[in-house]
Amino acid sequence: MSDRLHPAQLLRAVLPHVMAIVVLMVIAGTFYKKSFDGYRLRMPDIEHHIATTKEVNDHRDRTGEQALWTDSQFGGMPTFQLGMRTSDVNAGSWLGRILRMGFPRPADHLLVALLCAYLLAAVLGCGPWISALVAIGFGLSTINILYLGAGHAAKVMSIATLPGILAGVLVAYRRNLWLGAGLAAAFTAVNLSANHLQMTYYLAFLVGGIGIAETVRLVMSGAARRALVTGGVLLAAAGIALIPNGALIKPTLDYTPHTTRGEVLLTPAAGVEVADTGLDKDYILQYSMGRGEWWSIMVPDIKGGNNPLYWGEQLFSGGAFYFGAILMALFMASLVLRRDVLRWPMLVVALLAIVLSWRDTSGLTDFFLEHVPGFAKFRDTKMMLMLIQCMLPIGVGLLLKDVTAGKVEWNRKLFVAAGIPVALLLMFGAMPTVFFDFESHVRPDRAVEQLGAARALEQRLEVFSADVWRSFGLVLVAMAGLLAAVRLRASGARPMVINGLIGFMALVTMMEMHSVARRYQPADRGWVRTVEYKYPYTAAAADNAILADRVRRNPAVQQAIEAEVERVRAAYPGRIGKREQRVLDAAKFSGLQTVDHFRVLNLRGAFSDASVSYLHRSVGGYHGAKLRRYQDLIERVLQPEQQQFAALANSAGMDAALAAMPVHAMLNAQYIIYDPAQQPIPNGEALGNAWFANGWSMADGADAEMAAMESLTDSRRAVVPEVHSDALAGVLPGAANGGRAELVSFTPDAQEYRVSTPAKGLLVFSEVHYPEGWQLTIDGVPADLLRVNYALRGVVVPAGEHSVEMAFVLPSVQSARTMASLGSGLLLLFVFGSLAMAFLGRGTVEEIN
Structure with a gap:
């Protein structure tokens, strides 16, 4: 007799x-309704990203070519983490587009998070x-809401897909090997395509814990072969998911050793602790929490x-990490009530996550920083x-599943499980100063400075108490609902009644989560029209003055501007009216950059603001993976020069101030902006x-x-x-003093x-050195490219x-793209093949045993 459902039964299921x-x-x-009305959050x-990738994107639009180097910020850097597109060869990106169902950003990322969590609970039954x-x-x-609002879309997309990976892992161990492997491979590929490896890395701790727990469970039940096969197939699935993302991951891995995440080159000052490789401990923990702050999840x-x-x-702090009081x-109750082996890895990983989230380092944090790869x-x-x-979704989903199945007994243990979260919040509300500190010890405490310690404490207690009692009420609802569901199930109530109660809890959960999410993302705040989203910056007075000066110096600039404006006007989808004027303004500066090469320094947030890169090539910028040598130059030379400039400009005059910036002169910083609304300062010292x-x-x-x-x-x-x-x-010093070098043509990754x-003589370029990829020829004959001035390029002529x-050529990038294309085919074959095997009844627990 066939086990397949009749169509009517299938429809009902x-x-x-x-x-749902x-x-x-x-x-x-x-939640993001305005994204469907022609607006973008x-x-x-994202604005910084648009600014720093504009040069590369404009070059791609003009030529169809992908530049591997950009001069948009920090004097130049590879584009591996800055606008290099790989989605055309990455099946993970294709599957991600399917998951997003055509929703506009950021509603699409929220939708993926909802769907993946739903899938995780559904596959658990x-x-x-x-x-x-x-x-x-x-x-x-x-x-999710906080980081979408800040523009960390890749981070949220990575988090959103993690439940999909967990769903695959658990299905493979508990239901069907091939179905689980297919799901795990597909969602891992989508996750990696989001290009936020930190979230993927952290998930490995949870997946590893689940894998160990499931392996122990299977071995103790006499199914060691099944444990071995499942683990091996899941590792293979992860490997297959990795290949399509190789076009991005391989260059990133090659790039990392040369960045601030790589080897430290300079000996730190006395008394300063710096890691030999990776980021400094203080920098890593800069945005971590205090010991009590993790309770914000409740x-x-x-x-x-x-x-x-x-x-x-x-x-x-832009806001709290809140996962819902209910x-x-x-979840706490599930850790007490459920006997499933999964509670142990969940408990251990939860405690690990809490301790490692702390800012003040514990022995465990130091161990992880120093010894965990x-x-x-x-x-x-x-x-x-x-x-x-x-x-x-795992803990709560399985607990409520057990409740509906009558597996949770009405006993003392149930009341203990229900009482723990209630008692905790009751104690927090009744004795706040016993359990929590109400002063900030890391940053200046502005509230105490302005209000005084007593008044600041009073107001903070009001804020604290209001939310504690809010959560206390919600927890009472949740625990009362849990007790009621168990009691009703034990008394033989119809499933519809239990489901109705769970539906009510779902409604309350939606209301409470929605209300807190709206604290950080109001419905009508922070939205701009699509054209403002895609073209986020407008030219200020200083920018326009620079443009006018370059046009005056070189007639070819005006011709290039007109050509670029015409190209953009022809390609723009729709009429360009007054509101869209920013599109043409951006095109003017893009045209300038095709025929003129110089850099601009903005003294306001030089190394924390990327907006300058939208219209100019910048000495500064904003990026999480700067080249290590350039970061050293920033800290040891460029920032001190800027401070010296500010001091001398007020005391000794502008000429003396500009003369005190020799390394900025080397970087060809021809203009200095001190106020975007004012005229820029021309730098006659630029080389x-x-x-x-x-x-x-x-x-x-x-x-x-x-x-x-x-x-x-x-x-x-x-x-x-x-x-060297x-x-x-x-080569004799000074012998080539009469020599000249003129830049006659250039693209982002090539110069002549x-x-x-x-x-x-020794010719020095105002270009940042990178030890891989740059090839130099003199009259067509290869020559050695030297590193000079700590971070610049040079050559003996x-x-x-x-x-x-000079050209930036990396055959490994093209090889990685080819491998990614082949890997995408392999991934799709594996995913659909696995699903077909599962549909045919292969990979079941019984078969593997």
């Missing part, structure tokens, strides 16, 4: 899930009401959230709390795109090089590493110079007139 998914779609659509980090309840809690958790204003009174230990109470590569350890968010050094000093090692750079007063004098001493053999020199060309 599937229809409730379809209806429609409800989730409505929730995502209504203003996201600061939870009904539609239970699955919807946990999905709503997961999706509307403020960690009480959002436990430390003030985004209130001006905020008294936590984070350097800055869901957290049910990869942990020190990521900052902001409070993000580990999202593992608790990911466990909620141009390339120049011949009038002398040099040899330095042995990074410390000696940096010391020489710090003491440098003559911008035309070079600092050369000792390893042979290359300078026969016309060089003339009376003698053999023989006497005479020459053509010097």
Whole structure:
């Protein structure tokens, strides 16, 4: 007799899930309703990303070519994490588009979070009401809302897909190997395509814990073979999911050793602790939480959230990580009531996430930073709390499933489980100062400074108490609902009654999660029209003055501007009216950059603001993975020069101030903006795109090089590493002083110079050095590209007139793209093949046993 369902039975089984998914779609659509009305959420980090990738995107639009290097910020850097597109060869990106169902951003990311959490609960056997309840809690958790509002879309997309990976892992161990492997491979590929490896890395702790627990369970039940096969197939699925993402991951892995996440080059000052590799401990923990702040997952204003009174230990807080009082109470109860082996990895990982989220380091944090591979590569350890968010659908879903199945008994243990969260919040509300500190010890406590300690404490207690008692009431509802459901099930109540009670809890959960989410994302605040989202910046007076000056200097600039404006006008989908004028303004500066190459320094947030890169090539910028050498230059030379400039401009005059910035002159910073609304300061000291050094000093090692750079007063004098001493053999200091170098053509990743020199000389470029990929030729003959001035490029040029060309060529990138294309085919074959095997009844528990 066939086990397959009759069509009518299948419809009855599937229809409730379809209806639940429609409800989730409505929730995502209504929460971000304005995204369907021609608006986009203003996201600061997305604006920065648009600015820093504009040069690369404009180049792609003009030529169809993908540049691997950009001069948009920090004097130049690879585009591996800055606009390099790989979605055309990545099946993970294709599957991600299917998951987003055509929803506009950011509603699409919220929808993916809701669907993946629903899937996780559903594959565990939870009904539609239970699955919807946990999905709503997961999706509307403020960690998603906060980071979408800030523009961390990749982070949220990565978090959103984590339940899908967990669903695959659990299905493989508990239901069907091939179905689970297919799901795990598909969602891992989508997760990796989001390109936020920190979240994927943290998930590995939870997946590893579940894998160990499931393996122990299977071995103890005599199914060791099944444990071995399942683990092996899941590892293979992860490997297959990795290949399509290789076009991005491989270049990123090659790039990482040269960034601030790689080896430290300079000896730290006395008394300063710096990791040999990876990020500094203080930098990693800068945005981590104080010990009591993690309770915000249950009480959002436990430390003030985004209130001006905020008294936590984070350097800055946009709001609390809130996972819901109801869901957290049910999760705590599940850890007490359920005997499933999963409670042990969930308990251990939850405790681990809590401790590692703390700012003040414990022995455990130090151990992880020093000994756990990869942990020190990521900052902001409070993000580990999202593992608790990911466990909620499992713990809460399985608990409520057991309740509906009558597996939870009416006994003392039930009352203990229900009483724990109630008692905790009761104690917090009754004795707040016993359990929590109400002063900030990391950053200046503005509330105490302005209000006085007593008044600040009074107001903070009001904020604290209001939210504690709010959560207390919600927990009472949740625990009363749990007790009622168990009692009704024990008394033989109809399933419809139990489901109705769970549906009521889902409704209350939606209301409570929605209300807190709206604290951080009001329905009508922060939205801009689509054209303002895509073109986020407008030219200020300083920008327009720079443009006018370049047009005056070079007639070819005006021609390039007109050509680019015409190209953009022809490609723009729709009429360009007054509101769309920003589109043409951006095109003007894009046209300028095709024929003119110089850099701009904005003294306001030079190294924390990327807006300058939208219209100019910038000395500064904003990025989480800067080149290590450039970061060293920023900290040891560029920032001190800017401080010296500000001091001298007020005391000794502008000429003296500009002369005190020799390294900025090397970077060809031809304009300095001190106020965007005012005229910029022309920098007559800027050396141009390339120049011949009038002398040099040899330095042995990074410390000696940096010391020489710090003491440098003559911008035309070079600092050369000792390893390049042979290359300078026969080069006489000052012999090439009459030499000239002119940049005659360029793209983001290629330059051509016309060089003339009376003698053999050291030519220095105002371009940042990168040890891989850059190839240099003199009259078509390969020549050695040197690293000079700690972070710039140089070359020895023989006497005479020459053509010097540089190109950024990385065959490994194309190889990775080819491998990704093949891997995408393999992934789709594996996913659909696995689903077919499961449909045919293969991979069942019985078969593997």
